[in-house]
Amino acid sequence: xxxxxxxxxxxxxxxxxxxxxxxxxxxxxxxxxxxxxxxxxxxxxxxxxxxxxxxxxxxxxxxxxxxxxxxxxxxxxxxxxxxxxxxxxxxxxxxxxxxxxxxxxxxxxxxxxxxxxxxxxxxxxxxxxxxxxxxxxxxxxxxxxxxxxxxxxxxxxxxxxxxxxxxxxxxxxxxxxxxxxxxxxxxxxxxxxxxxxxxxxxxxxxxxxxxxxxxxxxxxxxxxxxxxxxxxxxxxxxxxxxxxxxxxxxxxxxxxxxxxxxxxxxxxxxxxxxxxxxx
Numbered sequence: 001x002x003x004x005x006x007x008x009x010x011x012x013x014x015x016x017x018x019x020x021x022x023x024x025x026x027x028x029x030x031x032x033x034x035x036x037x038x039x040x041x042x043x044x045x046x047x048x049x050x051x052x053x054x055x056x057x058x059x060x061x062x063x064x065x066x067x068x069x070x071x072x073x074x075x076x077x078x079x080x081x082x083x084x085x086x087x088x089x090x091x092x093x094x095x096x097x098x099x100x101x102x103x104x105x106x107x108x109x110x111x112x113x114x115x116x117x118x119x120x121x122x123x124x125x126x127x128x129x130x131x132x133x134x135x136x137x138x139x140x141x142x143x144x145x146x147x148x149x150x151x152x153x154x155x156x157x158x159x160x161x162x163x164x165x166x167x168x169x170x171x172x173x174x175x176x177x178x179x180x181x182x183x184x185x186x187x188x189x190x191x192x193x194x195x196x197x198x199x200x201x202x203x204x205x206x207x208x209x210x211x212x213x214x215x216x217x218x219x220x221x222x223x224x225x226x227x228x229x230x231x232x233x234x235x236x237x238x239x240x241x242x243x244x245x246x247x248x249x250x251x252x253x254x255x256x257x258x259x260x261x262x263x264x265x266x267x268x269x270x271x272x273x274x275x276x277x278x279x
Contacts, residue, residue, distance in 0.1 A: 003062045004052050004105075008097050021045050037257045046194065046214050046257055050096065051103040051120035054153055054193075058116060058261050063107035067115070067142065068135045073100055076130075077164050085162040092123045101125075101156070102132040104139050106148070110265040115143045118153040119193075119200070125157035128200050132160075133170025136204060140177030144184035149272050151264060153191045154205040158198015167199070174204040187271040189264065192219050192242070192251065206250075210267055212260070213242035213251045 017030050023045035033040070037057060038047035049057070055064060079085040093099060101123035105116050117139045119126045136152070143150040159167040181188045190208030192201075194217035202221050205211075213219060220240040228235055238244045245251045255263050 002056060004055050004059075004064050005097075007064060007066050008052050008103065039257050044215060044256070046216065048121060048155075048194070050122060051098060051118040051153075054118050055103065055105055055107075055116060057257075058109055058151075058153075058264070059105065059107040060109065060111065065106045067104040067106055068138050069099060071100075071131050071134050071138075073129060073131045075162075076166055077162070079162040079164075081162075088124060088162065096120055096122045098123055100131045100135065101127060101129075102135050104135050106142070109151075109261065109268070112265060112268045113148050114268070115139050115148050115150045116153070117150065119155045121155045121157070121195075124160065126155045126200070127157055127160035127167070128170050128174075128198075129160035129163040129167045130170065133167075133173045136170075136174050137177040140174075140180050140188075143186050143188075144180040147184065147186055149187040149189065149268055150181060151189045151191065152204060152208070153193060154196045154200050155193040156196055156198060156200035156205075158200065171199050171203040175207065178204055178207045187268065189267060189271075191255075191260065191264075192217055194218050197221065197223065209271065210253075211251045212263070213245065213254050214260075215242060215254055215256060217242045219245055219251070 015030060019028050019030055021028055021040040021043060024040060024043035026040065026042045028040065038049055073089050075085045098120055101120055103118050103120065107114065107116065117136055139150055178188060188208050189210045190205055192205055192211065192213040194214060196205050196217065196219045198221060201219060218240055219242060224235050224240055242251065242254045246254050
């Protein structure tokens with residue numbers, strides 16, 4: 001078991017040896033799919049990754065130091081729908097091995113020191129509540145204070161309804177956190193995975209100095225179905241997908257998962273480390 005899986009108690013799940021690609025319908029051997037970073041070898045469809053899997057892909061081996069795990073979710077509204085919010089949190093933690101929908105790790109990426117704030121859609125849809133907002137804000141403080149670039153990998157359905165207006169307040173908090181990085185002159189790079197929507201898209205996801213998207217990722221505030229119902233018009237093909245946003249200038253680049261680590265390393269050199277060497 002790797003360091004990250006020990007840190008976050010990520011357990012191997014019993015699963016079928018075969019799965020079908022939802023895009024091209026090809027039958028895929030799961031161990032081969034995992035070795036290919038969960039990208040379909042036939043059509044390049046990017047399957048979802050957990051936060052731990054993303055960290056394993058991006059960080060140098062055994063370089064991870066988890067941060068801010070002492071910040072735990074609470075239930076300020078004593079919220080209950082079909083089940084209580086407390087029970088939802090327990091279930092999500094048990095299924096993912098995480099304490100919240102955002103994992104923050106300090107480590108190295110191809111020898112370059114970074115802080116990584118990575119979201120996990122498996123934890124209540126990657127929704128942003130008070131803990132996600134606070135962990136991201138503290139990541140910004142840490143990066144600004146120690147002059148370490150911050151990389152955020154987003155994958156979210158939006159704000160967490162079980163925390164009411166407290167969750168909406170995190171949009172302001174995370175935006176202020178990014179301003180600390182701007183003032184310190186520390187690079188902030190965002191990687192938008194599928195899906196990145198709602199309050200996360202409307203705050204820190206789109207505030208990066210450089211904004212990267214994974215291929216065909218759904219990115220936007222409201223979903224396309226809601227927009228069509230509101231404006232009573234048919235949306236163009238590929239609307240709110242990464243390639244459409246690249247064409248319209250909303251993201252800077254669309255990067256295949258196999259190229260992401262190398263691309264991030266080059267960007268860090270261009271935006272920060274090369275500059276420090278010159279100085």
